[in-house]
Amino acid sequence: MNCIESTDAMVGGDLVPESRSVSPAVGLIGDLGEAVGPDQVLTEPDLKAGYVRDWTGRWIGNAAAVVRPGSVEEVQRVVRICQEAGAPLVPQGGNTGLVGGSIPHRGEVLVSLRRLDRLGPVDHGTRSVIAGAGVTLGRLQAHAREEDLAYAVDLASRDSATVAGTIATNAGGAYVVSRGDTRRQVLGLEVVLADGSLVSSLETLPKVSTGPDVIQTMIGSEGTLGVITSARLRLSTPSESELMVVLVGMDTLTDGLRLMGPGLRAIEFFDRACLEAVIEHRGLARPIPGDFLFYVLVETTGNLALDESSSAVVDRSLWVYRESITETINGLGVPLKLDVAVPLDRIDGFAAVVRALDTSGEVFLYGHLAEGNFHVNVVGSPDPDRASEEILGLVVSMGGAIASEHGIGVAKTDRWRRTTDPGSIELARRVKEALDPNRILNPGVFWG
Ligand code: 2HG
Ligand code: ZN
Numbered sequence: 224m225n226c227i228e229s230t231d232a233m234v235g236g237d238l239v240p241e242s243r244s245v246s247p248a249v250g251l252i253g254d255l256g257e258a259v260g261p262d263q264v265l266t267e268p269d270l271k272a273g274y275v276r277d278w279t280g281r282w283i284g285n286a287a288a289v290v291r292p293g294s295v296e297e298v299q300r301v302v303r304i305c306q307e308a309g310a311p312l313v314p315q316g317g318n319t320g321l322v323g324g325s326i327p328h329r330g331e332v333l334v335s336l337r338r339l340d341r342l343g344p345v346d347h348g349t350r351s352v353i354a355g356a357g358v359t360l361g362r363l364q365a366h367a368r369e370e371d372l373a374y375a376v377d378l379a380s381r382d383s384a385t386v387a388g389t390i391a392t393n394a395g396g397a398y399v400v401s402r403g404d405t406r407r408q409v410l411g412l413e414v415v416l417a418d419g420s421l422v423s424s425l426e427t428l429p430k431v432s433t434g435p436d437v438i439q440t441m442i443g444s445e446g447t448l449g450v451i452t453s454a455r456l457r458l459s460t461p462s463e464s465e466l467m468v469v470l471v472g473m474d475t476l477t478d479g480l481r482l483m484g485p486g487l488r489a490i491e492f493f494d495r496a497c498l499e500a501v502i503e504h505r506g507l508a509r510p511i512p513g514d515f516l517f518y519v520l521v522e523t524t525g526n527l528a529l530d531e532s533s534s535a536v537v538d539r540s541l542w543v544y545r546e547s548i549t550e551t552i553n554g555l556g557v558p559l560k561l562d563v564a565v566p567l568d569r570i571d572g573f574a575a576v577v578r579a580l581d582t583s584g585e586v587f588l589y590g591h592l593a594e595g596n597f598h599v600n601v602v603g604s605p606d607p608d609r610a611s612e613e614i615l616g617l618v619v620s621m622g623g624a625i626a627s628e629h630g631i632g633v634a635k636t637d638r639w640r641r642t643t644d645p646g647s648i649e650l651a652r653r654v655k656e657a658l659d660p661n662r663i664l665n666p667g668v669f670w671g
Contacts, residue, residue: 251308255290255332258300263338265289274315274333275326280557282323282633286313286333293338295413295421295452302450303419305332311666314446316388317359319380321560322632324445325388328667336387339452345370349429351410353455356387363456372458375402379546387451393443395628397489397522397545400593402459404628406442411455414441417448417659425455440654445630446665448658462488464524468542471535472515476570479519479592486525492517493589494574497548500587504551510544511536517574519592520545548589552600555585559607561599561614562590565623570595576617582610596627633667640671 256264265271266288276283287310292298305312312332315325327333336356342363343353350372354363360374361381367374378384378396388394390412395404402408411424424438441449464486473479479492494517502509511518513534520541521527529535552558565573574588577599584604590596604610615625615635619642625631631639640648655662655670662670 251304251310251332252288254304254308255288255301258304259290259292259297263291263293265291271333274318274335277318277320277323277326279321279553279560281560282326282328284323284326284328285330286327287330289333289335291335291338295339295415298334298336298339298415298450298452299419299421301332301334302415302417305663306418306661309661309663311663313665313667314387314391314450316357316385316391317380317383319384320388320392320632321562321629322626322634324392324630324632324634324665324668326633328633331666334450336450336452337385339387341453342366345372345458349410349427349455350458350460351427351455352458353425353453354386356385356450356452356454358386360384360386360389367458368461370458371461373461374456375408375459376405379549386454386456390442390451390454391444391446392630393628395591395594395596397491397591399591399628400483400490401488406439408457409439409442409454410457412438412441412451413453414438414449414451417661417664421452422449423453425453427455443630445632445668447655447668447670448664450664462524466539467521467523467527467537468539469521469523469527469529469535469537470510470541470544471519471521471529471533472511472513472517473519473533474516476517476519476574476592479517480567480570482519482521482527483593484523484525484527486523487521487593488524489520489522490592491520491545491590492592493520493545493548494518494587496585496587497551497589498544500551500555501544501547504554505543505547507543507547510538510541518544545589548587549598552587552602556602558587559584559601559604559610560629561597561601561611562627562629563597563599563615563618563623563625564595564627565597565618565621567595569621569623570597573597573617573621573623577614580610580613582606582613584610591628594627595623631669633671636667636669636671639669 339355340357341355411427413423587600
């Protein structure tokens with residue numbers, strides 16, 4: 224089974240890995256209360272509910288306790304206590320993840336980082352800012368805008384997704400094609416290691432090359448190597464040229480790639496099923512005349528050479544059709560979500576095979592076109608595990624990636640181990656062994 228979902232037996236119980244006992248022992252809860260204040264240790268099921276369930280309803284777990292440290296020192300104390308008690312912990316930001324990677328599946332201690340929300344002044348010299356783990360992307364972007372700068376990573380979940388969560392998953396979003404993924408924005412990190420010690424590279428100069436930057440391995444490590452508490456992030460200058468947002472209807476995605484040219488900032492796509500569902504859910508007007516297999520949304524400062532026969536419209540508010548898809552699909556049922564990428568010369572072939580698969584559910588395709596990224600969402604499939612196996616198998620056979628920007632989580636841990644080259648797995652294992660020998664950090668992810 225690829226998708227490791229919690230069973231009913233796990234919900235509300237205190238199921239723990241056999242090798243460890245993490246029952247909410249009075250000692251552990253008491254120690255955590257001393258570390259962060261008793262009010263910041265939640266043990267009541269209704270108080271824990273919003274932290275142990277993801278917002279799609281696909282991943283429902285259970286935590287010995289939810290701990291909400293308010294400072295780096297408190298995070299250090301919490302990690303030390305867990306280490307001494309042999310109690311695994313799961314770090315969590317805004318709980319917007321889609322692969323079950325920040326949900327405690329087996330009674331771990333959930334460490335919520337939302338209270339680490341300090342946002343420093345913009346440093347115009349290095350054009351960067353230090354942001355606490357729990358700062359939301361929306362707040363960070365607004366802060367940068369006030370200083371006529373911008374933070375490059377943007378997602379529809381910007382008002383909940385946090386700085387540390389997006390670093391831990393190396394989040395992408397709509398602007399990767401022009402400004403790069405989260406990794407490209409991280410200039411420095413502050414991290415609590417599994418033994419409670421602190422490492423920091425926040426006071427970075429604009430450029431440093433004094434040996435290996437090991438702390439960078441935290442990016443994309445999904446909370447398995449350390450707990451990110453702060454980051455120094457690169458800010459960019461917003462475009463001064465006039466922005467144009469265009470939606471074009473077409474029957475192949477390859478045609479969409481032709482819209483990439485000078486001035487391109489973002490190029491996104493969605494299929495007919497997405498558009499119809501969004502129109503209905505949001506009560507929106509049909510954005511362009513005609514009926515197409517795919518719709519490609521381009522944001523650019525350049526000139527788009529569209530031929531006269533193309534069905535296209537220019538309007539900045541068009542983003543609503545793309546950004547409403549996830550929320551719309553969620554209203555239709557608990558979706559199977561696969562975030563994958565295939566080589567650009569296979570995008571139409573991949574789309575055609577996925578649409579022809581017998582998942583017995585409704586299939587929605589959308590994503591970030593320039594990266595060959597597909598967010599395959601399936602609603603109503605009676606056997607989502609089988610659908611997942613088939614789609615991921617197809618991705619691998621096409622030379623694609625089983626995780627493009629949402630991470631591995633628990634959803635794809637098994638696949639990751641089966642499909643990554645053995646040398647890389649061995650290297651990752653040695654790093655894990657060195658940094659977290661007792662495997663207390665997010666134990667369900669990567670190493671299962
Ligand atoms: C997006 O690009 C996000 O909209 C979410 O990565 C994708 O919900 C999804 O499957
Ligand atoms: Zn995406």
